[in-house]
Amino acid sequence: MKTSISVEHVTVRYGDVVALDDASLEVAAGRVTGLIGMNGSGKSTLFKSIMGAVRPELGSVLIDGMAPAAARSSGRVAYVPQSEDVDWAFPISVRDVVMMGRYGRLGVTRRPRAADRAAVEQALARVELAELGDRQIGALSGGQKKRAFVARCIAQDSELLLLDEPFAGVDQRSEAMIVRLLRELAAAGRTVLVSTHDLHALPDLADEAALLLRRVLFHGSVEEALMPERLAHAFGLDARDARETGETL
Numbered sequence: 001m002k003t004s005i006s007v008e009h010v011t012v013r014y015g016d017v018v019a020l021d022d023a024s025l026e027v028a029a030g031r032v033t034g035l036i037g038m039n040g041s042g043k044s045t046l047f048k049s050i051m052g053a054v055r056p057e058l059g060s061v062l063i064d065g066m067a068p069a070a071a072r073s074s075g076r077v078a079y080v081p082q083s084e085d086v087d088w089a090f091p092i093s094v095r096d097v098v099m100m101g102r103y104g105r106l107g108v109t110r111r112p113r114a115a116d117r118a119a120v121e122q123a124l125a126r127v128e129l130a131e132l133g134d135r136q137i138g139a140l141s142g143g144q145k146k147r148a149f150v151a152r153c154i155a156q157d158s159e160l161l162l163l164d165e166p167f168a169g170v171d172q173r174s175e176a177m178i179v180r181l182l183r184e185l186a187a188a189g190r191t192v193l194v195s196t197h198d199l200h201a202l203p204d205l206a207d208e209a210a211l212l213l214r215r216v217l218f219h220g221s222v223e224e225a226l227m228p229e230r231l232a233h234a235f236g237l238d239a240r241d242a243r244e245t246g247e248t249l
């Protein structure tokens, strides 16, 4: 199987806090991989390492053999941020957010061409937001906001998609739509890495799962990842609590 992201023995520290400690993960193309871990387990830091936004103190990250910054500037990496990391008051329309996915392709004039506009309209249609394209991004529901960012990824047409907690504050219909789109993108050969607390969504969403607690404790089938003993270890619970966590999350 083709490996798309290779995280090798990565350690990231913020001052005294060790966010990742010798984390290693191989993420395959053509599959959806779920990244599971409790608050503060290092999921966002792992994404930032893959995007080249934080530099590991030790270890390395390669994307199709390229350094993260180079992969990102070549447009290979699309990212759906956590909602907290977005300035929803920014005066930008939904359509223009999706057009941002095309920026890497626009020439020096930065002027969208017909093909860029068509890609944006197609992406909006795929997430069923065609009618809301003119709306300010902050004037959407939680689920619609996420769908707008997924549309930005679709418009970007990148090999690699990273989604940080795409289901937080999202209605069921939007969640089901995002799951379906991610599976379609993986089936078309894209690499999809999704962090989520939503263990219930995992069997439908992901082909495989990795459990993170500063390092990758387990990476394999979703079924095995959801075994109570494994969840207990990752979430710092005893196995019975972990079973309940799996049932209630």
Ligand SMILES: Nc1ncnc2c1ncn2[C@@H]1O[C@H](COP(=O)(O)OP(=O)(O)OP(=O)(O)O)[C@@H](O)[C@H]1O
Binding pocket: 014, 015, 017, 018, 019, 037, 038, 039, 040, 041, 042, 043, 044, 045, 046
């Ligand atoms: N900029 C920062 N400065 C200092 N510490 C940080 C910084 N960013 C993250 N941390 C710390 O690093 C650890 C890992 O954080 P990270 O955001 O990667 O976890 P996470 O798994 O994404 O958490 P959550 O599920 O709550 O989003 C946490 O202890 C966090 O407090």
